[in-house]
Amino acid sequence: FVFGISYDSDIDKAMAAIRSEIEKDGRIINTPAEPQIVVSNLGDSSVDITVRVWCERPDYWDIKFDLTKAVKERFDSEDISIPFPTQTLYQIPQNA
Numbered sequence: 092f093v094f095g096i097s098y099d100s101d102i103d104k105a106m107a108a109i110r111s112e113i114e115k116d117g118r119i120i121n122t123p124a125e126p127q128i129v130v131s132n133l134g135d136s137s138v139d140i141t142v143r144v145w146c147e148r149p150d151y152w153d154i155k156f157d158l159t160k161a162v163k164e165r166f167d168s169e170d171i172s173i174p175f176p177t178q179t180l181y182q183i184p185q186n187a
Contacts, residue, residue, distance in 0.1 A: 092141070092142045092143075092155065092158060092159065093131065093132075093139050093140070093141050093142075094109065094139070094140045094142065094162055094166075094173070095134065095136070095137030095138065095139050095140075095173060095174060096137060096138050096140065096166070096171055096172060096173060096174070097136075097137065097138070097172035097173070097174040098137075098138060098174075099172060100138070100171045100172050101171070102130060102138060102140075104169065104171060105140060105166065105171045106128050106140060108162065108165045108166060108169055108171065109128055109140065109142055109162055109165075110126070110128055111165070112158060112161040112162050112165055113126050113128075113142070113144060113158070115161070116154060116157065116158065116161075118146050118147070118150045118153070118154055119144045119145065119146055119154060120145045120146060120147070121145070122145065123145065124145060126142065126143065126144045126145075127141075127142065127143040127144075128140060128141075128142050129141055135176065136174045136175065136176045136177065137173075137174045142158075144158075
């Protein structure tokens with residue numbers, strides 16, 4: 092999963108919030124590896140945090156949807172901003 096946060100947001104706080112939500116979900120397992128939470132990209136509009144977890148195959152989609160919702164709600168409650176792309180348009184006067 093990839094969660095984008097604004098450049099103004101605290102990366103460690105966001106990663107801790109994600110880890111906390113992962114730990115609440117009993118369907119996520121720690122074998123063959125612990126959950127991985129890393130900063131994977133510095134994008135145009137966001138700092139991207141990639142999350143990799145292990146689960147039983149039938150649980151994947153439910154975990155994806157539930158974890159996405161839980162992280163969004165957690166980010167909202169902790170004032171961690173999820174940005175959206177913006178574009179600035181400059182108009183040059185024709186008389187210039």
